[in-house]
C-alpha cells in the first residue's frame with residue numbers, strides 16, 4: 069500500500085510537470101494563429117477611383133464598382 073501511494077505521487081508529479089510545460093506553448097501557438105489569420109483570408113478589391121486595394125468588407129459599394137471611401141465614390145460617380 070505504501071508503494072502505491074508513492075507511485076500515485078510520482079505520477080501526479082509527472083502529470084503536473086507536463087501541464088506546466090504544455091500550457092504556455094499552447095497559449096503562444098493560439099496567439100500566433102490569431103495574429104496570422106484573423107477571421108480567415110480577406111478578399112482584396114481595388115478602388116474604382118484611385119486603384120488602392122482594400123478588404124472587400126471595408127469597401128463602399130457604388131453603381132460603377134467598389135471604392136475605398138465615400139469621397140472617392142462621390143468623385144467618380146458625381
Ligand SMILES: [Zn+2]
Pocket residue numbers: 115116117118119120135136137140
Ligand atoms: Zn479610392
